[in-house]
Amino acid sequence: MTRNLAASVRDRLKQHADAANEDFNLTLTRYGLERGDSRSRLPPLLKVADEHARRSTLQCPAAGGAMNAAESFRDRSFLVVDPDARIRRPEDLMAFALDAGGRFQTIPKGTQVRIDAVKVVETGSRSNIVFGHATSVNGNRLFGWTSTRNLEGKFMNETIGAVSPAPGASRFGPNAAWARGSFLGQIELAAIVDAKLEIERLALSTIEPYAALVAAAARDGVLVTLNSGFRSYPEQKHLHDGFERGLPGFNTAARPGLSNHQNGIAFDIAVPGGDGNPTYEWLKKHATRFGFVRTVSKEPWHWEFDVDRARVALQAGTFMTPNVTA
Known part of the structure; x- marks a missing residue:
């Protein structure tokens, strides 16, 4: 295999890393290049590089332009589905706005709105409410702040802001990526609303493929969250310590530094019950086409965005890596 091919792979992956504001060393580690440019790995990695280049220019049909990965809510409009969608006071989002007669101000059910700003108000250690500033679709009317739970979909899977590394951030900070026990560098993240309407974070570079997976499932009437x-x-x-101590509510968790949740490729998707669950059954049939593959035994919820391994699984007629036995 020529040195030129290795350089081509690295150049294309570098372009993708730059476009996604991702540390280049993390990209190399994710696809095995930190171990050297083996002859067997370079051709598939060249395909990965091409696929990354394609994905970095994905177009969002709803917006008619490039997807806003960090703030997906800006790319679309939302339907008000709550018959009592109350408007909040801008100076205190936990308080309701009243009209001159002392009645609650509301946005009528069935109104199509756009959200031009969001704020998150914590209501507990993990609980929060995401509020959106609603306008008419054409922007001519300002409705005001309302809970996004009043909207169709309740803002699940919407990204609501970039989470960038702080200057001089620590290897133990909120954006620090790890793999196989080694610190890889700082990565760009985005906050996203999860299945429980809480806030999770995803690597910014994985938002578009995840959004494509969610959209394809929705077209088939399946909810991926x-x-x-x-x-x-x-x-x-924290999760590993709770698991080791056998505390209630703590499931199996890898030692810190070893989990792929720490390098940005792991997704725990809501598939209650596993086999027979509509979301899980859909993922088994389609996820590999979007670069997602199951990688951990006895964890049907754990999927990873790994284009290379997903392609191998797809060609083998499965949705799992060889190490998965159940």
Whole structure:
């Protein structure tokens, strides 16, 4: 295999990393190039590089332009489905706005709105409410702030803002990526609303393929939602410690530094019950076409965005990597 081919692979992956604001070393690690440019891996990696280049220019049909990966809500309009969609006071989003007669101000059910800004108000250690500033679709009318739970879909799977590394961020900070026990660097993240209407984070570079997966499932009448995405080192340590101590509510969790939730490719998708669940059955048939593959035994919810391994699984007529036995 020529040195020129290796350079071509690296150049294309570097272009993708730059477009996604992702640390280049993380991209190399994700696709095995930190181990050297083996002859067997270079041809598929060249395909990966081409696919990354294609995905970095994905168009969002709803917006007619490039997808806003960090703030997907700006690309679309939303239907008000709650008959009592109350408007909130801008200075205190937990309080309701009243009209001159002392009645609650509301947005009528069936109104199509756009959201031009969001705010998150914490209501507990993990609980929060995402509020959106609603306008008419043409922007001529301002309705005001309302809970996004009043909207169709309740804002699930919407990204609501970039989460960038702080200057001089620590290897144990909220954007620090790890793999196989080694610190890889800082990565760009985006906040996203999960299945429980809580806030998770995903690697910014994976938002578009995940959105494509969600959209394809929705076209088939299937809801794909997230339970967990990127985790910081302290978050993974908390989960592992709880598992090791046998505390209630803690499931199997890898040691901190070893989980793929820490390098941005792992997604825990809501598939209650596994086999027979409509979302899980859909994923088994279609996920590999979008670069997602199951990688952990006895965890039907755990999927990873790994184009190379997903392609191998698809060609083998499966949806799992060889190590998955159940």
